[in-house]
Amino acid sequence: MxxxxxxxxxxxxxxxxxxxxxxxxxxxxxxxxxxxxxxxxxxxxxxxxxxxxxxxxxxxxxxxxxxxxxxxxxxxxxxxxxxxxxxxxxxxxxxxxxxxxxxxxxxxxxxxxxxxxxxxxxxxxxxxxxxxxxxxxxxxxxxxxxxxxxxxxxxxxxxxxxVAVIAARLLVKRILKPLQQLQKQAAQISQRSFKPMQAMSGTQEIDSLVDSFNQMSDALKELFSGLEEKAEHLQLQAFQDDETGLGNRRGFIAELQHLTQSEQASIGCIGLLKLNIEALHQKQGYSAVTQLWRGLVQRIEQEKLAANQSFRLHDDEVAILFPQCDRQRAERSMQGLLEFLSEQESELADEGLGHAGLCYFRPGDSQDQLLSELDLAQQQARQQGAHNLFFNQGNRELPTILLNTQRRQQLIDAIIKEQRFEFRWQGVKQLVRDNHLYKEWLPTFADLKGQALPTATILALARQTDQLPALERGIVTEALAFAKQQPGGDFSVNLDPLTLQDRDFSLWLIDRCRKDPTLAKRLILEFDERRLTPSYNSISNIISQLALLGVRFAIDHFGAATASFALLTSMKPNYLKLDGRYSHQLALHIDNQFFIQTLLQLCRGLQCTLVALEIEDKEDLALLRQLGVEHGQGYLLGKPAPLASATMLS
Incomplete structure (x- = not known):
């Protein structure tokens, strides 16, 4: 009462x-x-x-x-x-x-x-x-x-x-209104909202309580802000170059491993821009080097290369990652950077300010092999002269279907109409008891000949051909149908924010969840942070509607992008899946340990479950447990396995 x-x-x-x-x-x-x-x-x-x-x-x-x-x-x-x-x-x-x-x-x-x-x-x-x-x-x-x-x-x-009861009710309501506001404010604080309350009860004791609560709210706001700033600083310190704001070598290795060795591995290109920094420094001084780097970073931003795509490997090297096998885009972007170098006034007219090399990468490639091919490409470019670009295709052939626009369209059409995909699942587990928190369902695709194709590449092709909402609607439809046949247990499906922006898809998904509330409460939608960050404002209303129906949400690969903490406090997800780069060789990186501990404190304040990804080493697992991480996902905990029904048919 x-x-x-x-x-x-x-x-x-x-x-x-x-x-x-x-x-x-x-x-x-x-x-x-x-x-x-x-x-x-x-x-x-x-x-x-x-x-x-x-x-x-x-x-x-x-x-x-x-x-x-x-x-x-x-x-x-x-x-x-x-x-x-x-x-x-x-x-x-x-x-x-x-x-x-x-x-x-x-x-x-x-x-x-x-x-x-x-x-x-x-x-x-x-x-x-x-x-x-x-x-x-x-x-x-x-x-x-x-x-x-x-x-x-x-x-x-x-x-x-x-009359007395009515008057008493109005009086009690006026007196207790600040208490109700306190209750709402306490709930908002748990959701990271720190709006101050106005003391208007007219009762001295109640007004004093409201003032004290506002002071506590301000203190908590400062505490959380401090934790966010600390976490952002640790994140930048770990994977960002302090001087240029680009990613550092460690971030490049982590992102390259993600693109070639993880479940989201895809086909793409790597570019390496070699700068003649030493000669420029000797002839024109340190200020010329600083000015060159400043202009180069601005040109990289003009080429719309994200922070997680551009990396400063050394004082004279910049690596660029181009996921999803877009060779033409990669060549255009690298030529744009070389044009910038050629436009700069310098005393290095003969040897120039730099040159660039490109090569492919595909799932399963080793880092040593890729770096060797990339180095060979930049050497060939250097031999051709100043400000030249060389593409080293290597001895590996890419599926021709991915290089032809018309055949790309045919491939995606066939996958959608014939449902040429299968599901595998990988569990998100408790690190202590080894129980499943939920199971992530991962789609795999095949070409017209039945040859397996990288999932990330197929999704990228569907995005390029404007077929992504149709493709992911088919995936979600089959996932819901299979889940209904297997009662009990929560499951997650990855979704591109671009799909949720599609009006027909979002209305369809809301209607499905409304018609089957039990299934909706088992569903978890995962969004990759790098795709979600620029799109969240346009889909926040849809996420709120789905949340009211019981659907839960997870941010996947958190920490892979830079503007992640603003997204975290705005969306308030149920699960936060930490990018695998923070879990690898954890004992060697004290900064990553501090980052994880700080992130755990933020998650507790947001009532959000932190999940460590790509756990593949027993030492990393033991250290994560010591740091307080309770849930994880990775090959060490369980490799992806086929669902009971191999081919998902409607």
């Missing part, structure tokens, strides 16, 4: 008891007053009647006496009027029959009894007593008056009680 109801009940009970007591006292006092009035009235009537009847007693006029008594009796105030002579013989009189004495209920008469007083008065002619008059009051009308007065007082009492 709420506090307001308890207070209202207590106030209503006290007011009710007080008014009932007043009602009882009022009835008792009214009864006493009426009893006295009955006696006085009977006495006054007996006196007046004796004076009136005296002339009719000598000589005795019985008719006149009877007429006078009858007239007086018929007024209804007396139950009996009688005239007796000196020998106590009745001369004349009249009495009300018992059956006419009605009015108030019998229980009321028993509860508040009234005695019918009889008053006597002698008749005399001055010297002689002629007889006596006896007048007995009628209590019927007195009971009626007392009964009516009681009901009127009760009605007034009930009205007063109702």
């Amino acid at each position: 709420t506090l307001s109801r308890q207070l209202l009940r207590m106030i209503g009970l006290l007011l009710g008891l007080m008014l009932v007591a007043c009602w009882l006292i009022y009835l008792q006092n009214s009864r006493s007053e009426m009893q006295q009035q009955l006696g006085n009235h009977a006495q006054d009537t007996a006196t007046a009647l004796s004076l009136t009847l005296t002339p009719y007693t000598s000589p005795l006029d019985v008719a006149a006496i009877t007429a006078t008594i009858t007239a007086l009796h018929d007024r209804g105030y007396f139950s009996q009027i009688a005239l007796f002579d000196n020998d106590n013989r009745l001369i004349a009189g009249k009495q009300t029959p018992l059956e006419q004495q009605n009015g108030a209920p019998q229980w009321f008469k028993q509860l508040y009894p009234l005695q019918a007083p009889t008053q006597k008065m002698e008749l005399s002619d001055g010297w002689r007593v002629m007889g006596r008059v006896e007048v007995t009051a009628d209590v019927t009308q007195a009971y009626n008056r007392l009964w009516l007065a009681g009901w009127q007082f009760m009605l007034a009492t009930l009205i007063i009680l109702l």
Whole structure:
């Protein structure tokens, strides 16, 4: 029961008891007053009647006496009027029959009894007593008056009680309104919202409580802000170059491993820009080198290369990653950087400011092999002259279907229509008890000949051909159908934010979740942070609608992009899956350990579950447990395995 109801009940009970007591006292006092009035009235009537009847007693006029008594009796105030002579013989009189004495209920008469007083008065002619008059009051009308007065007082009492309860409710509501706001503010604080409250109750103690709560909210806000700044600093320190803002070599190795060795591995290109920094420094000084780097970073931003694609490997090397096998885009971007170098005024006219090499990468490639091919490409470019680009295709052939635009379209059409995909699952587990938190369902694709194709590449092709919503709708449809056949257990499906922006898809998904609320509460949608960061504002409303239906959300590969903490505090996901680069060789990277500990504190404040990804080493697993990480995913905990039904058919 709420506090307001308890207070209202207590106030209503006290007011009710007080008014009932007043009602009882009022009835008792009214009864006493009426009893006295009955006696006085009977006495006054007996006196007046004796004076009136005296002339009719000598000589005795019985008719006149009877007429006078009858007239007086018929007024209804007396139950009996009688005239007796000196020998106590009745001369004349009249009495009300018992059956006419009605009015108030019998229980009321028993509860508040009234005695019918009889008053006597002698008749005399001055010297002689002629007889006596006896007048007995009628209590019927007195009971009626007392009964009516009681009901009127009760009605007034009930009205007063109702008005008092309404007034008390308004007063209690006004007083308790800050407490309700405190409750809402506490819930908002758990969701990382720190809006101050206004103290408007008019009660000093409540207003003081609100002020104290606002002070606590401000302190928590500063604490969380400090944790965010610390986590962002640790993240940048680990994988970002301090001087240029590009990724560092460690970030490049981690991202390359993700693109070639993880479940999201894809086909793409790597570019290496080799700068003639040493010669520029010798001839034009350090300021020229600084200016060159500043301009180069601006040109990289103009080429719309994300922070997780551009890396400063050494003082004279910049690596660029181009996922999803877009050779033409890679060549255009690298040529743009070389054009920038050629436009700079320098004293290195003959040898130039740099050159560039490109090569392919595909799932399963080793880093040593790729770096060797990339180095060979930049050496070939150097031999061709200043500001040249060389593409080293190597000895590996790419599927021709990925290089032809028309065949790309045909491939995606076939995958959608024929549902040429299968599901595998990989568990997200508790690191201590080895129980599943939920299972992630991973789609795999094949070309027209049945040859396996990288998942990330197929999704990229679908995105390029504007078929991604249709493809992912088919994937989600089959996932929901299979989950319905397997009751129990939560499952997750990866979704591109671009798909959720599609109106038809979002309306369809909301409708499916509304029709099957049990299945919706088992569903977890995962979004890759690098895709979600620029798109969140456009899909936040849809995410809120799905959350109301019970759908939960996870941010995948958190920490792979740079603007992640603003996204974390805005979206407030149920699960936060930490990018694998923070879990690898954890014992060698103290900064990563500090970052994970700080992130754990933020997740606890947001009521969000932190999941460490790509756990593949027992030492890393043991250290994650020591740091307080309770959930993880990776080959060490369980490799992806086929679902019970290999091919998902509708």
